[in-house]
Amino acid sequence: QSALTQPASVSGSPGQSITISCTGTSSDIGNYDIVSWYQRHPDKAPKLMIYEDNQRPSGVSDRFSGSKSGNTASLTISGLQAEDEGDYYCCSSEGRRNSYVFGSVTKLTVL
Amino acid sequence: QVQLQESGPGLVKPSETLSLTCSVSGGSVSRRGASWSWIRQPPGKGLEWIGDIFYSGSTNYNPSLKSRVTMSVDTSKNRFSLKLSSVTAADTAVYYCARFITESDCFDMWGQGTMVTVSS
Numbered sequence: 001q002s003a004l005t006q007p008a009s010v011s012g013s014p015g016q017s018i019t020i021s022c023t024g025t026s027s028d029i030g031n032y033d034i035v036s037w038y039q040r041h042p043d044k045a046p047k048l049m050i051y052e053d054n055q056r057p058s059g060v061s062d063r064f065s066g067s068k069s070g071n072t073a074s075l076t077i078s079g080l081q082a083e084d085e086g087d088y089y090c091c092s093s094e095g096r097r098n099s100y101v102f103g104s105v106t107k108l109t110v111l
Numbered sequence: 112q113v114q115l116q117e118s119g120p121g122l123v124k125p126s127e128t129l130s131l132t133c134s135v136s137g138g139s140v141s142r143r144g145a146s147w148s149w150i151r152q153p154p155g156k157g158l159e160w161i162g163d164i165f166y167s168g169s170t171n172y173n174p175s176l177k178s179r180v181t182m183s184v185d186t187s188k189n190r191f192s193l194k195l196s197s198v199t200a201a202d203t204a205v206y207y208c209a210r211f212i213t214e215s216d217c218f219d220m221w222g223q224g225t226m227v228t229v230s231s
Contacts, residue, residue: 003157036217044223045115046207051217089158093216099173100211102150102158 004029004090004103011109017078022090022103023071030071033092037066037075040087049088050075077108085110113138115208115222123202123229129195133208133222134188141166141186146211148218149182149193151204159204163211164191198229 005023012018022035029035037050048057050066053073063078073092077084090103119131133147140147148163162172164182172180176195184191195202205226209218 003159034216038218038221045221046209046218047221048217048219051215051219055215057219091158091218099171100148100160102160104157105152 002101004092004101006088006090006103006106008104009107009109011111012080013111014080014082016080017076018080018108019077020075020088020090020106020108022073022075022092024073024092024101025071028071028092028094028101029068029073033094035066035068035073036091036093037064037073038089038091039084040089042086080110082110084108113210113220115210115220117206117208117222117225119225119227121226121228123198123227124231125199125229126197129193129198129202129227129229131193131206131208131225131227132190133192134190135210136189138210138220139166139186140184140189140191144213146171146213147184147191148209148211150207150209150218152207152224153201153204156204158207161193161195161206200229203227203229 038046040046053068054066065076067074089105114136116134123129146163149161152158164170179196181194205224207224208222210220
């Protein structure tokens with residue numbers, strides 16, 4: 001199973017909004033598989049930011065939002081802050097929920 | 112707050128077996144509705160799910176690694192383990208352990224990751 005496709009990098013200035021795309025196929029994202037998003041800072045444990053396509057865990061800022069259309073899921077961060085800088089990756093749970101595929105990781109730079 | 116911590120050798124020789132353990136604190140590996148995964152990221156590449164295990168010992172493995180992977184769980188010590196046999200340089204990666212919540216279809220807790228290098 002191929003990895004989901006994400007842009008290698010995105011950037012934005014403080015206060016701006018950015019969107020990170022996560023493109024799969026009609027066999028995964030386009031087949032109603034569930035998408036989640038994770039943030040990773042250097043030398044820290046990855047953090048869940050979005051689950052079930054568009055749900056935010058308790059404690060995650062409402063500046064983070066998720067959406068999905070067709071074969072593509074998206075993570076939008078509004079009002080960019082310096083602390084948002086880091087790596088982001090998506091994950092799709094496959095079919096019978098016993099196999100998972102990740103995106104190729106996007107590095108977010110806050111200018 | 113649940114915390115996961117990976118441990119194991121940072122250097123493994125080619126053809127040998129990679130062994131890692133994930134210790135869970137602040138929560139139980141016997142939790143219903145959860146499974147416990149291993150995920151890795153080779154240098155310069157994306158994340159790859161290796162497999163998971165339930166408290167019962169039931170496992171699911173990535174088909175691409177299935178022939179070399181063995182996972183186990185020790186509920187008495189609240190930890191779970193990974194063994195990957197016949198390693199090559201391609202198995203060099205940061206290895207993460209994580210908890211998957213079935214109801215939410217997501218990995219809600221992760222360890223910091225541990226770097227494992229395969230080299231003679």
